[in-house]
Amino acid sequence: MIREIAENDFDGLLSLYMQLHDNPFPDKDNRIIAIWNNILNDKNHHIIVANENGILVSSCVCVIIPNLTRGQRPYALIENVITDKKYRKRVMRQLV
Numbered sequence: 552m553i554r555e556i557a558e559n560d561f562d563g564l565l566s567l568y569m570q571l572h573d574n575p576f577p578d579k580d581n582r583i584i585a586i587w588n589n590i591l592n593d594k595n596h597h598i599i600v601a602n603e604n605g606i607l608v609s610s611c612v613c614v615i616i617p618n619l620t621r622g623q624r625p626y627a628l629i630e631n632v633i634t635d636k637k638y639r640k641r642v643m644r645q646l647v
Contacts, residue, residue, distance in 0.1 A: 556598035556610070561587055563607035564598065571633045601634075609634040 556564060561579075568574050577583050590596050595616070601609035611632040615625050 552602045554600060554602065556591075556600050558591055560600065560607060564600070564610060567607055567610055567633050567635060568631070570636060571631060601638075603638070607635075608638040 565576055569576055590598065595614055597613045597615070599611055599613060600607050612628075612630045614628045614630070616628060617623075618625050
């Protein structure tokens with residue numbers, strides 16, 4: 552299932568991020584939780600995930616950027632695209 556991240560996906564997302572540039576799993580301290588909460592509450596910051604059988608297998612960040620050019624149409628920045636090693640090169644058969 553493709554969906555937007557939920558608050559309880561924190562550990563699953565960070566497990567995926569460990570495969571992104573060999574990031575270490577950070578301590579769940581006040582600083583990291585504050586960052587997490589800021590992301591969840593930012594209406595322009597979206598983390599899209601693929602969930603298979605309750606496991607986050609892929610994610611990407613999409614940030615909507617307000618814009619003063621091009622008729623004031625916003626644009627998006629895509630970053631931190633990751634798919635779990637065990638799920639790469641597979642086709643997800645789902646209509647979004």
